[in-house]
Amino acid sequence: MESVQVQVRELPAGEVGRRHFELTTVELPDPGPGQVLVRNTWTSVDPGLRLRLRADAPQGYFPAFPPGSAMDGVFAVGVVEESQADGFPVGSTVWHSYGWRSHAVVDSGEVAMNGIASLRRLDVDAVPAHAYLGPLGAMGLTAYAGLHVIDALDDTGTIWVSAGAGAVGNLVCQIAKLSGLRVVASAGSDEKVAWLLDEVGVDAAFNWRSRPLSESLQQAAPEGLGLCFDSVGGTHLEAALHALNDNGRIALCGSISEYEGAAAGPRNLFLATSKNLTLRGFRGSAHVPLLDEMQQRLGCWLAEGRLVHRESIYEGLESAPTALADMLAGRTTGKTLVRL
Ligand SMILES: NC(=O)c1ccc[n+]([C@@H]2O[C@H](COP(=O)([O-])OP(=O)(O)OC[C@H]3O[C@@H](n4cnc5c(N)ncnc54)[C@H](OP(=O)(O)O)[C@@H]3O)[C@@H](O)[C@H]2O)c1
Numbered sequence: 001m002e003s004v005q006v007q008v009r010e011l012p013a014g015e016v017g018r019r020h021f022e023l024t025t026v027e028l029p030d031p032g033p034g035q036v037l038v039r040n041t042w043t044s045v046d047p048g049l050r051l052r053l054r055a056d057a058p059q060g061y062f063p064a065f066p067p068g069s070a071m072d073g074v075f076a077v078g079v080v081e082e083s084q085a086d087g088f089p090v091g092s093t094v095w096h097s098y099g100w101r102s103h104a105v106v107d108s109g110e111v112a113m114n115g116i117a118s119l120r121r122l123d124v125d126a127v128p129a130h131a132y133l134g135p136l137g138a139m140g141l142t143a144y145a146g147l148h149v150i151d152a153l154d155d156t157g158t159i160w161v162s163a164g165a166g167a168v169g170n171l172v173c174q175i176a177k178l179s180g181l182r183v184v185a186s187a188g189s190d191e192k193v194a195w196l197l198d199e200v201g202v203d204a205a206f207n208w209r210s211r212p213l214s215e216s217l218q219q220a221a222p223e224g225l226g227l228c229f230d231s232v233g234g235t236h237l238e239a240a241l242h243a244l245n246d247n248g249r250i251a252l253c254g255s256i257s258e259y260e261g262a263a264a265g266p267r268n269l270f271l272a273t274s275k276n277l278t279l280r281g282f283r284g285s286a287h288v289p290l291l292d293e294m295q296q297r298l299g300c301w302l303a304e305g306r307l308v309h310r311e312s313i314y315e316g317l318e319s320a321p322t323a324l325a326d327m328l329a330g331r332t333t334g335k336t337l338v339r340l
Helices: 129-133 138-149 167-178 190-200 213-220 234-243 270-274 284-303 317-328
Strands: 002-008 021-027 035-044 076-083 093-096 103-107 158-161 182-187 204-207 225-230 244-252 278-281 311-315 335-339
Touching: 002 103, 002 317, 021 317, 035 093, 035 129, 076 103, 076 129, 093 103, 093 129, 129 335, 138 167, 138 225, 138 244, 138 284, 158 167, 167 182, 167 190, 167 225, 167 284, 182 190, 182 213, 190 204, 204 213, 213 234, 225 234, 234 244, 234 270, 311 317, 317 335
Parallel strands: 158 182, 158 225, 182 204, 225 244, 244 278, 311 335
Antiparallel strands: 002 021, 035 076, 035 103, 035 335, 076 093
């Protein structure tokens, strides 16, 4: 069986583009005992891939992608075509960690990406398969776990969600709102702001590109912030430190503003000391034990029509590099996916 895969041609120095990747065809071995052959139907496009396209991938993170080989450790959903593994019959839908390729042989015993992407059979009776790359998968877990680690789910104050129209951000907004918080979200276009207000259902939203962040936050949350879920870092984290009230708490989900360039602060970190703030970094994949609880809660909200999900879909494996570049540049809304 042949598999077509995207591999890294060269590491990007600045903005990532198609020229940094190439498609190759490889021969796959037959699945052995405990293994399945999966035909991928969807693959995920994540900001973290850009961090792994650097020779200096951050310490403790998933490993850098070596040029000239397949990109292992990327979320994908597919259908089992051959099986030698109990519990994974031919025709079943699964998730696993061998995305950005057409087919993969996956070992059912492998612990993948800290356990969040180990081979798992999916129930697709009530939801489309790609929901497991969004609200019912790692995105949902990251949103849920990040709110959990700053004790936001029992709070009733105001939370600012940066990159609020993105894959993780829109779920954070919705979970926070459904849990009783007042939600302020920011995004990089007026169209995204309208979506956040009209469909995601946040209390206030603003376009971070159109005015200084401090002014927008002052208008959206004159009472100050109790909580922040930050995925952007740099100027956004700086604005959060400024706007948080005493004893405020920040979930540090990511710092996407720095992934393709130099780090830009924050320059006012002392405010964390003076205001007794809690800055809590976390990885969704460190909270796999919350996965079932998250899927149950978000699954109910989806079934009841109380949780919306939106995807920016690119067609065909060859479009994956463009999808990554577009997502990093803010040209996508909701979860960015490639359909194979
Ligand atoms: N901790 C974890 O376990 C974990 C897991 C998954 C993701 N993450 C992190 O969560 C963040 C969001 O990931 P995602 O998958 O949900 O991606 P996403 O939000 O769907 O896409 C990235 C978004 O970031 C925004 N952005 C990009 N550059 C920016 C800049 N310079 N300033 C402000 N905003 C910028 C853009 O939105 P706008 O156009 O609206 O600005 C863009 O659409 C990333 O930092 C990612 O690394 C963390």
